[in-house]
Amino acid sequence: MFTTKINRPMTLLASSTALLMTASFLSGGAQAQTSDAEALAKAMAQIEALSQRLAVLEAKQGPETTPVRVVEAGKPEPDTVKVSLKPGLSVVSGDGKTSFAVDGRIIADAGWVMEDGAADIGDDTDMRHLWFGFSGKFGGEWRYKLQTSIDNNSLGVKDAYIAFDGIKNVPIMVGNFYENNGMEIMSGNLSSTFMEGGSGIGAFRTLRHLGVSVDPYGDNWGAQIGVFGDGVADPTVAANDEGWSVAARGHFAPVMDKNMLLHVGGSYRYRTPDSPAEQVRFRAYGESHVIGETLLDTGNITGVENYTTAALEAMYRLGGLTLMGEYNKTDLSRAAGVEPSFDGGYVSLGWFLTGEAREYNAKRGTVGRLKPSAPFATGGQGAGAWEVAARYNTLDLTDAAVSGGEMDSMTLGLNWYPNQWTRLMLNYVLNDIDTTGPVGFRDADPEYLMIRAQADF
16 A cells, blocks of 8 residues: 655645634634734734745755555565574465475484394394475465485385365365374374384385375364375386275364363275285284384285275373274285285373373374473473383284284383474384294294484474
8 A cells, every 4th residue: 555745844834824814713703802903913924934944844855755655554465475494494475375394304213133032133223214395385275295205225205295275174185195094104203102103003004195085174073085096106007907995084082172182083995906916915014114024924915806994093191191092904805715804903001201291183183293391401491301101012914824923012112302303212122923924933022122313394
C-alpha cells in the first residue's frame, strides 16, 4: 500500500488560517471586548508572522517529496525469507507457504560376539546409515522429500515422494516411501528404542515401495491406505510383471494427555509376488545388523499366488515409562502344495531415568524425536536424557514342511541423548534358536554386545 507525504508547511498554513478565521468570526459576536477592525488587524498580523515562519521551514525541507511504503502490521511479505541453522539449513518464506531444508543422518555401529557355540560368528563394525537429502513445501498445499543413502557400502534411495495437503486432514502421498506397516517400522530408526527392530516384526514387513497412499487423520486417530508395487532398487522382473500389494493401517488413542497415553492399532497387507518367479522368502538377523548373520531363513518358497499379513499393535505411556508391543501373522496361498503360516512379535519396556516422556504423533500413530529436558553441556548445566529398556522378541518360521527355524530373543538397552539430534546406544542381545532352522546356527544361541553413535540434522 503506497501514499504520498503531504507538504507539511502548506498543511500548517491552511490549518492556521482556518483557526484564525474562526477566531475572527467568533470575535465579531463579542462587540463588548473589541471592534471588528481591531480583530481583523490582529488576525492579519498573526497570519503574516506564520507565513514568514512557514517560508523558513519550506526552504529547509526542499520542494521534493518521497513516497513512503506503508506495511500492514502482522502481515509478512511473501518475498522475505527466514533462514535457520538448527541443526541443519532450512529456508522458509515470509508467508510460510514455501520452504526448503537440508537433512541427513550418520549412524555408525560396532558389535562383538560374546558366545556363538560352533557357529563362528565374527565381530564387525559398520556404517549402518549414511543419509543425505532435502525436503520442503511449495504453494502452501504441496510437500516433497528426497533422501539418498549409503547403507553397507550400497548406494540407494530412501524416501522420494510428493504429497498433496490441499484436502483438509486427508494428505495424499505418491512416490517411494514406507508401506503402511506397524508402529515400530513407521516410526523410523531415529526414534527407535533399540538399535534394530524386532525380528518378529521385521521378518514379514517390507520397508519402502513405490506407491500411493491416502492418510486421513483426526485429533487422536489416523489411517493409512495405499497400493504399492516394488521398490526403486528392486531388480526388473523378466516378464515385466512385478509384485504389488494393498497395505492399510489404522490407529486410535482413546487416552492422550501430558502424563498418560494409550495407543491401539492394527494393519493388514495383501501381497502378490513377482511373476513369473512367484516365490517369497522370510528371514531374520536376530536383532543385530552389524553382526550380519541370517539366523532364521525359510529359503525361497515357490508357487506362491499371494500372502497376507495381519497385525496388532499397542503402546501405553505413563510419564517416563513406555510399554510397547506388536504381533503379526503371515499366511501363504499357493497354487499347489502346503500353505504354511508364520508368526512373530515383541513386547518392550522403556524407562527414562531423567523423567522425559516419549513423544507421540497422533496423526501418524508413531513415536517421535526425544527432546531432553536438560541437554548435555560441559560444566554440569545438563546431563541429557538417559533411558534403560528391555525387549522380548519371538519368531516362528517353521510350519507345514518349511523349516525356517524358531527363535526367542532378549535385548537389553541403555540410551543416552545428549540433545535431540544426537544419541549413543548400548545393546546386549541373547538369541535362543531351536534345531529346525539353518544348519549353521541350530542351538548356537549367540550373545553379542553392540554400540551405536548417531546424529542427524
